[in-house]
Amino acid sequence: EDQVTQSPEALRLQEGESSSLNCSYTVSGLRGLFWYRQDPGKGPEFLFTLYSAGEEKEKERLKATLTKKESFLHITAPKPEDSATYLCAVQALQNEKLTFGTGTRLTIIP
Amino acid sequence: DTGVSQDPRHKITKRGQNVTFRCDPISEHNRLYWYRQTLGQGPEFLTYFQNEAQLEKSRLLSDRFSAERPKGSFSTLEIQRTEQGDSAMYLCASSSGSGAGANVLTFGAGSRLTVL
Numbered sequence: 001e002d003q004v005t006q007s008p009e010a011l012r013l014q015e016g017e018s019s020s021l022n023c024s025y026t027v028s029g030l031r032g033l034f035w036y037r038q039d040p041g042k043g044p045e046f047l048f049t050l051y052s053a054g055e056e057k058e059k060e061r062l063k064a065t066l067t068k069k070e071s072f073l074h075i076t077a078p079k080p081e082d083s084a085t086y087l088c089a090v091q092a093l094q095n096e097k098l099t100f101g102t103g104t105r106l107t108i109i110p
Numbered sequence: 111d112t113g114v115s116q117d118p119r120h121k122i123t124k125r126g127q128n129v130t131f132r133c134d135p136i137s138e139h140n141r142l143y144w145y146r147q148t149l150g151q152g153p154e155f156l157t158y159f160q161n162e163a164q165l166e167k168s169r170l171l172s173d174r175f176s177a178e179r180p181k182g183s184f185s186t187l188e189i190q191r192t193e194q195g196d197s198a199m200y201l202c203a204s205s206s207g208s209g210a211g212a213n214v215l216t217f218g219a220g221s222r223l224t225v226l
Contacts, residue, residue: 004152032213043114043201043217044153087152091213096141096166098215100152 002027004101006088012107013078021073021104023088033071034098035064036087044087047073078108114218116202122224123192130188131221135204142185143215144177145201153201159185160207192225199223 005024013019025033032051036044048057050066057064061082063074073086085105089098115134123129135142140161145153156175158166161182174192179185189196199222203215 034214036217041219043203043219044215046214046216049211049214089152096158096213097143097155097168098153099155102150102152 002090002092002099004088004090004099006086006101006104008104009102010105010107012109013075015079015108015110016077018074018076018078020075021086021106023071023073023101024069025071025088025090026069027090027092027099029093031091031093033066034089034091035062035071035073036089038085038087038103047086075106078106080108080110082106083108114202114204114216116200116218116221118221119219120222120224122226124226125194126191128188128190129192129223130186131200131202131223133185133187133202133218134183135185135202136206136216139204139206139216140182141205141207142179143203143205144185144187145203145217147199147201147220148197156187189223192223194225197223197225 003026007022032049035047038044048064053068055066061076065072085103087103089100117132142159144156147153155168157177159179162179174190177187199220201220203217205215
């Protein structure tokens with residue numbers, strides 16, 4: 001069964017303090033690894049898809065990387081508007097569903 | 111296109127009642143998904159449609175849950191004889207299924223169900 005584990009569960013950072021979120025996964029053949037952002041009371045918002053080990057993608061202050069067992073979401077010089085829950089999900093080759101982790105709740109303090 | 115729309119946004123019901131949620135996907139998307147999310151957890155897959163065909167269904171989806179997508183457009187998720195454990199956010203998502211970003215899910219804002 002596909003599994004996704006995210007750490008830490010919660011992270012508080014000062015504005016401008018860079019850090020990384022971790023997503024460890026097991027999947028029977030990876031089709032893609034996805035990062036989503038979710039604000040309270042809203043649906044998840046797509047950030048990145050990574051398909052193969054070594055791949056990296058960037059968007060503003062966020063950068064996602066992928067290895068064969070884990071993915072990192074690096075956040076550089078975060079701002080308060082980056083506060084949200086960040087969800088990681090995997091999609092296996094043989095089906096369409098995404099298996100999500102429980103997320104990392106990120107709080108950026110001004 | 112305004113994205114994925116879900117209705118109602120909030121529903122409070124008594125145990126044992128039936129409830130129905132509606133999802134209108136992005137018009138050019140032929141794939142539609144239902145997920146359930148409880149507090150502090152990630153979304154959990156329920157079921158998936160390609161056009162009007164229901165192609166995948168979670169083992170967790172009990173017989174009280176049924177989903178339809180008539181004519182491959184909007185979808186409904188019905189929960190019969192609701193239980194307190196059904197209280198959750200029900201999320202709908204759609205994807206194009208082809209081209210760049212084929213498997214990228216666009217989520218709606220969700221329908222929050224509270225069963226008293």
